[in-house]
Amino acid sequence: MGMFDFLKKKPNENVDVIAAPVAGEAVASSEINDPTFGEEMLGKGLAIKPSDTKVYAPFDGTVAMVFDTKHAVSLVSEKGAEVLIHIGLDTVSLKGEHFTTHVENGVIVKKGDLLLEFDKEAIKEAGFDTIVPIVICNTDEYKDVKRITGMEVKPGDTIMELEK
Amino acid sequence: MKSFTYVVKDELGIHARPAGLLVKEAKQFNSAINLECGGKKASAKALMAVMGMAVKKENEVTVTAEGDDEDAAIKAIEAFFKANL
Numbered sequence: 747m748g749m750f751d752f753l754k755k756k757p758n759e760n761v762d763v764i765a766a767p768v769a770g771e772a773v774a775s776s777e778i779n780d781p782t783f784g785e786e787m788l789g790k791g792l793a794i795k796p797s798d799t800k801v802y803a804p805f806d807g808t809v810a811m812v813f814d815t816k817h818a819v820s821l822v823s824e825k826g827a828e829v830l831i832h833i834g835l836d837t838v839s840l841k842g843e844h845f846t847t848h849v850e851n852g853v854i855v856k857k858g859d860l861l862l863e864f865d866k867e868a869i870k871e872a873g874f875d876t877i878v879p880i881v882i883c884n885t886d887e888y889k890d891v892k893r894i895t896g897m898e899v900k901p902g903d904t905i906m907e908l909e910k
Numbered sequence: 911m912k913s914f915t916y917v918v919k920d921e922l923g924i925h926a927r928p929a930g931l932l933v934k935e936a937k938q939f940n941s942a943i944n945l946e947c948g949g950k951k952a953s954a955k956a957l958m959a960v961m962g963m964a965v966k967k968e969n970e971v972t973v974t975a976e977g978d979d980e981d982a983a984i985k986a987i988e989a990f991f992k993a994n995l
Contacts, residue, residue: 788930788957811962818926820958828958830926838925883957 762827764805764906765857766899768878769798774895778879780835788830789885792893792905794878799866802901803855804829804880810852812862813838816845819861820883827908828883833864835875844868858902882908912984913974916991924965928994933957935990941977943987954987 766772771794778784778793807823817837820830833845844865849855866876882891890909899905918924924932936943936954943954947969952959954973965971973991975983 782927782930787934788926810958811964813925813961814964815922815925820961822958830958830961832926838922838927883961 760910762805762823762825762908762910763904764823764827764829764880764882764908766794766901766903766905767801767804767831767861767880768794768796769900770794770796770878770898772895772897772899772905773877774893775879778835778877779875780879783832783835783879783881786881789882790891790893791879791881792895793880794899794905796866796876796878797898798901800863800901801831801833801861801878803857803859803861804831804905805857806855808852808854809849809861812847812849812851814842815840816842816847816862817864819847819849821855826884826887830879830881830883831861832879832881833862833876834869835877835879837869837874840869840872840874844872880905882906911974911976912980913972914984914988915970915972916988916995917970918965918967918991918995920995921967923967923969924960924963924995926961929957929960931994932987932990933960935986936983939975939977939979939983939986941975941980941983943973943975943983946972946974
């Protein structure tokens with residue numbers, strides 16, 4: 747038995763899995779038409795071009811904050827991943843219109859719990875891009891952020907794996 | 911320790927974008943940089959915590975910096991608030 751065998755015993759201990767919060771096409775951040783998310787200024791991540799209007803919890807964890815403008819929600823996983831799910835670009839200026847939230851700050855959620863819904867068509871009609879950036883806010887704490895893009899995903903499908 | 915207070919003028923307060931820019935700015939310094947607003951406190955280097963403060967227009971924010979580069983840090987952060995918020 748080698749001295750590093752203990753590292754192999756529980757390979758998943760250091761890996762945090764992020765599931766798709768919404769159905770759609772998973773794409774690289776570089777496809778987001780916005781410098782904040784496109785250049786990953788808030789952290790590494792990806793985006794989903796949504797084909798549905800319901801947003802679900804990407805893991806078991808806690809809702810850190812539902813923005814009072816309802817266009818974004820941040821969550822912390824049980825293992826400590828800090829994730830921001832941002833519905834659309836510049837949608838902060840809609841001030842909550844076309845969004846319905848189903849959770850509150852501090853609520854404990856299970857993967858797949860409904861977080862919020864958005865009226866995709868109305869947001870589009872109002873002139874906004876409805877792409878959904880998903881950002882790991884504490885990227886610095888991980889040595890690797892694996893991303894799965896270039897395919898259609900359903901809520902619950904793995905889109906990112908974070909390795910400590 | 912250095913500090914300043916600032917009343918937010920931006921219509922949308924400190925939402926995701928300005929929070930990200932602020933954290934990026936703060937991380938350039940060694941000093942501990944903290945924000946305080948309405949009884950809530952957060953490190954200016956922790957994005958989720960900064961967003962979690964949900965600072966709004968007209969809110970007064972107190973920023974403190976403590977460390978070997980606190981002078982440069984407080985100057986840069988104050989300039990950031992004036993330019994962006």
